Amino acid sequence: GAVVSQHPSRVICKSGTSVKIECRSLDFQATTMFWYRQFPKKSLMLMATSNEGSKATYEQGVEKDKFLINHASLTLSTLTVTSAHPEDSSFYICSVPTGSYNEQFFGPGTRLTVL
Amino acid sequence: GQNIDQPTEMTATEGAIVQINCTYQTSGFNGLFWYQQHAGEAPTFLSYNVLDGLEEKGRFSSFLSRSKGYSYLLLKELQMKDSASYLCAVVDSNYQLIWGAGTKLIIKP
Numbered sequence: 001g002a003v004v005s006q007h008p009s010r011v012i013c014k015s016g017t018s019v020k021i022e023c024r025s026l027d028f029q030a031t032t033m034f035w036y037r038q039f040p041k042k043s044l045m046l047m048a049t050s051n052e053g054s055k056a057t058y059e060q061g062v063e064k065d066k067f068l069i070n071h072a073s074l075t076l077s078t079l080t081v082t083s084a085h086p087e088d089s090s091f092y093i094c095s096v097p098t099g100s101y102n103e104q105f106f107g108p109g110t111r112l113t114v115l
Numbered sequence: 116g117q118n119i120d121q122p123t124e125m126t127a128t129e130g131a132i133v134q135i136n137c138t139y140q141t142s143g144f145n146g147l148f149w150y151q152q153h154a155g156e157a158p159t160f161l162s163y164n165v166l167d168g169l170e171e172k173g174r175f176s177s178f179l180s181r182s183k184g185y186s187y188l189l190l191k192e193l194q195m196k197d198s199a200s201y202l203c204a205v206v207d208s209n210y211q212l213i214w215g216a217g218t219k220l221i222i223k224p
Contacts, residue, residue: 042216043214043216044214045214046212046214093157093158100163101148101163101165104160106157106158106159107157108156109155109157
């Protein structure tokens with residue numbers, strides 16, 4: 001498996017500001033990481049696949065210029081929510097695929113609240 | 116389109132057994148996962164099925180029937196800490212993970 005951390009765990013920001021969320025794979029070198037968003041009582045929605053050393057792959061409907069992803073090393077991927085608006089308030093979770101079945105090990109999540 | 120169906124919510128009694136069903140229609144099939152997600156937390160891996168049949172792991176078992184596009188998660192000897200959402204996710208032909216909306220399980224004493 002993999003131990004995945006995220007920072008910060010909670011963030012409150014004003015509308016129009018940018019927020020950076022870090023995802024670290026503490027004990028596994030991850031060439032791929034996933035970024036999800038989850039609204040209350042809803043399922044996980046894959047936003048993008050973060051690829052070490054290359055551009056992220058975004059899912060349909062996700063604005064790549066608004067959600068900037070950087071996967072600079074095998075242990076760190078960052079998601080920056082630019083010019084955040086209240087509708088961006090959500091639970092953002094990263095994951096690392098590994099293990100016997102390539103199951104995903106999730107970070108603890110970051111709860112973003114945009115005022 | 117791709118679709119995964121699970122009941123939205125289920126209620127069970129501590130010490131009892133509960134079965135959470137998942138049906139899927141996807142473009143291809145390369146395995147099915149069950150994850151547990153406590154409120155406010157990230158999901159954690161429970162099980163993986165790729166062949167038909169029952170996989171048992173302690174109090175939790177997962178069953179798969181590929182011909183019926185059907186799986187269930189069986190939880191025995193329910194404990195209060197089992198109160199959580201249970202997510203079914205299918206790997207399609209492109210090895211993309213398709214997530215169900217999850218089943219919220221409420222355990223009553």
